[in-house]
Amino acid sequence: MGWLQRLRGTFSRSGDDFDAEARFHLDERTDEYVRRGMYPEDARQAALRRFGSITLAKERTGDADMLRWLHDFRRDTAYAVRMLLRSPGFSVLAILCLTLGIGANAAVFSWIEGILLRPYPLVVDQDRLFAVTGTDRGAPGHSDVSWPDWLELQRRSTLVDAFIGEKITGSTLSIGDRAERASGSMVSANYFDAIGVHPMLGRGFEPGEDSGRNAHPVTVISYQIWQERFRGDPAIIGKTQVLAGLPHTIVGVMPKGFFGTFVGYAFQFWVPASMQAQFDAGVYKLEDRGARWIEGFVRLKPGVTIEQAQAELSAIAARLEADYPETNRGRGIRLWPLWQTPFNNAGALLPTLGIALVVVLSVLLIACANVGNLLLVRAFSRQQEMTIRLSVGAGRGRLVKQLMTEGLILSAIAAAGGLVVATWLRNALALLTPPRGGVLLRLPGDLDWRVLALSAGVCVIATLLFGLVPAMLSSNVDLAGALRSQSGGVVGARSRAWVRSALVLVQVSLSFVLLVGAGLLIKSLQAVRSASPGFSTAGVLATGVDLFTAGYDPQRARTFQDELVDRLQAIGGVESAAFSRMTPFSYRNYSTAPIAVDGYDAPPDQQPTADYNEIGPGYLSTMGIPLVSGREFTRADNETAQLVAIVDETMAAQFWRGADPVGRRVQVRGRWMQIVGLARTAKYRNLLETPKPFLYVPLRQNFSATTALLIRTPQGPATLAPVLVREIHALDPNVAPSELITMREQVDRTTAAQRISVTILVVFGGLALVLAAIGLYGVMAATVSQSTRELALRMALGASASDLLRLVLSKGLVLTAGGLALGLVAALQATRLLGYLLYKVAPHDPLAFASAFMVIAAASLVACVVPAWRATRTDPLRALRG
Amino acid sequence: MLRRHRKPDALQGTLDLLVLKTLSRGPHHGYGIAADIESISDDILRVEEGSLYPALHRMEHLGWITAEWQTTANNRRARLYKLTRAGQKRLEDEQVKWDRLTKAVGKVLRFA
Numbered sequence: 001m002g003w004l005q006r007l008r009g010t011f012s013r014s015g016d017d018f019d020a021e022a023r024f025h026l027d028e029r030t031d032e033y034v035r036r037g038m039y040p041e042d043a044r045q046a047a048l049r050r051f052g053s054i055t056l057a058k059e060r061t062g063d064a065d066m067l068r069w070l071h072d073f074r075r076d077t078a079y080a081v082r083m084l085l086r087s088p089g090f091s092v093l094a095i096l097c098l099t100l101g102i103g104a105n106a107a108v109f110s111w112i113e114g115i116l117l118r119p120y121p122l123v124v125d126q127d128r129l130f131a132v133t134g135t136d137r138g139a140p141g142h143s144d145v146s147w148p149d150w151l152e153l154q155r156r157s158t159l160v161d162a163f164i165g166e167k168i169t170g171s172t173l174s175i176g177d178r179a180e181r182a183s184g185s186m187v188s189a190n191y192f193d194a195i196g197v198h199p200m201l202g203r204g205f206e207p208g209e210d211s212g213r214n215a216h217p218v219t220v221i222s223y224q225i226w227q228e229r230f231r232g233d234p235a236i237i238g239k240t241q242v243l244a245g246l247p248h249t250i251v252g253v254m255p256k257g258f259f260g261t262f263v264g265y266a267f268q269f270w271v272p273a274s275m276q277a278q279f280d281a282g283v284y285k286l287e288d289r290g291a292r293w294i295e296g297f298v299r300l301k302p303g304v305t306i307e308q309a310q311a312e313l314s315a316i317a318a319r320l321e322a323d324y325p326e327t328n329r330g331r332g333i334r335l336w337p338l339w340q341t342p343f344n345n346a347g348a349l350l351p352t353l354g355i356a357l358v359v360v361l362s363v364l365l366i367a368c369a370n371v372g373n374l375l376l377v378r379a380f381s382r383q384q385e386m387t388i389r390l391s392v393g394a395g396r397g398r399l400v401k402q403l404m405t406e407g408l409i410l411s412a413i414a415a416a417g418g419l420v421v422a423t424w425l426r427n428a429l430a431l432l433t434p435p436r437g438g439v440l441l442r443l444p445g446d447l448d449w450r451v452l453a454l455s456a457g458v459c460v461i462a463t464l465l466f467g468l469v470p471a472m473l474s475s476n477v478d479l480a481g482a483l484r485s486q487s488g489g490v491v492g493a494r495s496r497a498w499v500r501s502a503l504v505l506v507q508v509s510l511s512f513v514l515l516v517g518a519g520l521l522i523k524s525l526q527a528v529r530s531a532s533p534g535f536s537t538a539g540v541l542a543t544g545v546d547l548f549t550a551g552y553d554p555q556r557a558r559t560f561q562d563e564l565v566d567r568l569q570a571i572g573g574v575e576s577a578a579f580s581r582m583t584p585f586s587y588r589n590y591s592t593a594p595i596a597v598d599g600y601d602a603p604p605d606q607q608p609t610a611d612y613n614e615i616g617p618g619y620l621s622t623m624g625i626p627l628v629s630g631r632e633f634t635r636a637d638n639e640t641a642q643l644v645a646i647v648d649e650t651m652a653a654q655f656w657r658g659a660d661p662v663g664r665r666v667q668v669r670g671r672w673m674q675i676v677g678l679a680r681t682a683k684y685r686n687l688l689e690t691p692k693p694f695l696y697v698p699l700r701q702n703f704s705a706t707t708a709l710l711i712r713t714p715q716g717p718a719t720l721a722p723v724l725v726r727e728i729h730a731l732d733p734n735v736a737p738s739e740l741i742t743m744r745e746q747v748d749r750t751t752a753a754q755r756i757s758v759t760i761l762v763v764f765g766g767l768a769l770v771l772a773a774i775g776l777y778g779v780m781a782a783t784v785s786q787s788t789r790e791l792a793l794r795m796a797l798g799a800s801a802s803d804l805l806r807l808v809l810s811k812g813l814v815l816t817a818g819g820l821a822l823g824l825v826a827a828l829q830a831t832r833l834l835g836y837l838l839y840k841v842a843p844h845d846p847l848a849f850a851s852a853f854m855v856i857a858a859a860s861l862v863a864c865v866v867p868a869w870r871a872t873r874t875d876p877l878r879a880l881r882g
Numbered sequence: 883m884l885r886r887h888r889k890p891d892a893l894q895g896t897l898d899l900l901v902l903k904t905l906s907r908g909p910h911h912g913y914g915i916a917a918d919i920e921s922i923s924d925d926i927l928r929v930e931e932g933s934l935y936p937a938l939h940r941m942e943h944l945g946w947i948t949a950e951w952q953t954t955a956n957n958r959r960a961r962l963y964k965l966t967r968a969g970q971k972r973l974e975d976e977q978v979k980w981d982r983l984t985k986a987v988g989k990v991l992r993f994a
Contacts, residue, residue, distance in 0.1 A: 018935070020959060020961075021912060021935065021960075021961045024911065024912075024958055024959065024961070025916075025931060027958060028913040028914075029913060031956075032917070050931070052930065052931060052932045053932065057931060057932045057936065
């Protein structure tokens with residue numbers, strides 16, 4: 001139990017103990033000497049002499065007391081606090097630099113934790129959770145899984161604990177007099193049990209509730225709508241709520257803090273997968289092996305690796321392919337780590353957050369270099385203190401420890417400030433992400449213990465980075481040298497100068513890399529903005545009209561749609577209007593179907609598929625998508641007429657090898673359609689997509705009552721919105737359009753990832769530049785002030801002011817040039833990380849490099865001119881005499 | 883870093899041995915230990931206070947001896963040291979080593 005005693009000894013007042021013991025010893029010794037015949041006075045003196053240095057004995061006893069270290073630490077801390085208070089300007093600057101560095105890091109850590117690593121609050125065992133999607137042989141990316149396949153996987157797999165199926169959906173939520181869009185999820189019946197989150201009121205779904213066409217109209221609602229929309233009604237269970245046009249019984253309320261399992265959105269309700277047809281505008285897919293719509297997660301059994309599970313699921317998928325070649329040809333199953341989940345915002349944010357991490361680490365490095373530089377400058381002015389402390393016997397280790405303590409206090413304060421910054425920044429990502437009509441965004445940072453621990457680690461590493469070198473250098477004072485003159489420096493030749501120059505080199509090069517990155521992303525964003533999506537973004541407005549939820553049957557809906565288009569086109573200022581199932585660039589998915597074409601033989605193990613949009617008459621002209629040949633759909637292409645389709649040029653090139661396909665036929669989902677038109681290829685989902693075959697079918701022949709409405713008009717949304725509402729209400733006062741926005745805005749919403757990256761890089765790139773400029777200024781200013789004597793001598797020997805200016809400037813610019821060269825090498829490597837965020841910009845774009853170069857050069861010129869100018873003001877007489 | 887495991891040098895080891903041996907005859911305070919060693923060795927061995935107390939504290943923390951405050955006969959507060967079992971064991975080990983060492987030195991001296 002030695003350590004316990006040592007610990008007690010450390011905190012108990014062992015010094016007093018020792019004094020008492022020594023006093024006893026002296027008293028006894030004095031008595032002894034008195035017994036031997038000395039006078040008490042002399043005896044006392046003799047005893048004292050005999051004892052020797054009480055302080056020394058006490059020190060040595062204290063040494064044994066151990067945790068000496070703790071004593072030292074306490075003393076060092078007190079001393080460090082005093083020293084930091086004595087130079088508040090330095091302390092504030094250093095703490096500010098580090099706060100920004102550490103805060104930015106903590107914020108990005110918290111984003112990565114809250115969005116990528118453990119994105120789902122309350123969900124258990126997220127480290128065994130993996131996303132699962134389908135794949136198509138020969139096609140990149142992912143697709144969904146059909147419900148029969150999903151059940152089969154579940155039945156045959158032995159390594160998977162639970163298959164957690166879900167699909168994002170939405171409904172108008174009309175409670176009282178308020179109607180708004182709410183996002184929700186269709187889930188497998190085991191959903192709540194499998195994720196380990198149980199309703200706080202009522203129940204989850206029961207086994208079997210996910211089967212049977214629209215057989216179980218029950219719903220579990222979120223705590224949030226229970227509180228906000230139902231005012232926390234304690235008797236909510238058993239009440240009904242209309243969702244997607246059908247009354248659902250509310251069977252459960254989820255606990256506070258549960259938002260579902262979809263990165264980016266907070267879900268408001270959950271329904272069993274059996275309600276799929278109701279939420280998909282009546283298309284029943286539960287027994288259709290060809291309809292792929294479900295996605296979700298698997299929880300692996302403990303100890304099972306993703307590779308093992310992947311191998312098993314691929315084997316099952318291969319057997320399904322053999323058993324059901326008609327529907328499953330070329331289809332596979334793929335597992336993804338949560339942070340790569342392709343069907344929610346995790347996959348989209350992954351590169352952005354990766355870049356953010358690199359950027360904030362660079363900023364932290366720059367901040368550390370700056371603080372290190374500041375510490376060096378201060379160490380120089382504290383040289384006398386160090387010299388004195390060394391000469392009165394302080395060990396070098398003690399000095400280093402002392403300086404490191406000061407550094408640790410600086411970074412501890414900065415870390416505390418950084419966590420405050422991180423708390424502010426927690427929801428910054430959600431703020432940078434554009435809203436999507438009524439859908440609750442949720443992109444939170446999570447400041448859990450892992451993030452705190454990591455931030456503490458960063459703080460310690462930062463201290464070592466910025467503190468150790470200056471501490472070693474300044475404790476290594478040359479005693480004799482320090483006694484000599486202090487102002488004998490020469491420009492460019494000073495003991496510690498190379499370390500400081502190296503720090504500046506690192507800063508300049510890192511800033512250069514960040515600025516190049518920012519420049520590339522800005523250019524890319526401009527390219528994205530000015531890129532043509534293949535349809536008009538100006539003069540076209542988009543909104544949604546959901547007739548299915550309003551309870552329309554297909555016949556009534558068709559009539560309503562025709563009448564509304566007629567009414568709108570009769571308004572002055574509206575050129576045309578058209579319905580379609582989907583607006584391009586919306587977050588919903590296009591219909592997709594297996595296709596066949598006469599004379600085109602796909603490889604035997606592949607099943608050609610294509611996405612398509614169901615469009616009304618005049619859609620292409622309203623959207624401004626040019627027809628290459630043939631015609632648009634008309635009202636005559638109705639449910640009784642011959643089935644028709646329009647294909648795009650990409651599809652024509654692939655299936656008809658560039659020949660005009662008008663007049664040929666294509667089979668979509670087993671139905672042959674006559675091709676009546678060839679449309680120019682447009683972008684359908686986002687600006688960066690690679691062209692895939694795409695076709696259009698008439699809305700009339702492939703009906704959906706949930707539709708988008710597109711209006712070509714020179715008027716803005718604000719002017720047209722009331723007109724639109726008036727016209728719709730004239731037809732039916734119970735139908736309301738959703739948000740009316742320009743197509744421009746619709747397109748901009750898909751470039752959120754680029755804009756977030758640009759914002760992060762520009763903000764932090766600018767910050768880095770400022771920090772680097774401060775660093776360069778610091779070095780130059782110190783160089784000048786330390787070499788006053790040399791400058792004076794040069795002046796006395798006839799150097800003109802401009803000579804001195806050139807001398808100092810050239811020294812600063814050599815540093816900058818070195819940093820730029822280093823940065824160039826790093827940037828050429830690093831910009832490739834920007835990957836898919838770059839659109840029509842080469843990673844080595846000369847313009848981005850040149851502008852970063854100019855910005856850095858300008859900033860360093862500014863940082864050097866002031867010290868250089870001061871050099872020219874050296875008064876040779878005073879400097880040489882002094 | 884907390885405690886340096888230095889190899890006790892011969893001198894220190896000897897002082898430890900003497901202190902432990904003295905304490906094996908019963909609890910004693912620092913002054914008494916020093917006085918005992920001096921009187922038994924006929925004043926040949928003189929214990930430096932500057933070495934004695936650090937040694938006592940070190941051995942206390944190694945768990946060889948324990949200490950507590952007591953009032954002596956002449957009504958002074960003294961810190962009384964007592965041998966522990968670990969200390970007893972240590973004393974025996976050290977004594978064996980010491981005997982072997984002196985025997986070896988004696989042999990060499992006689993031979994030479």
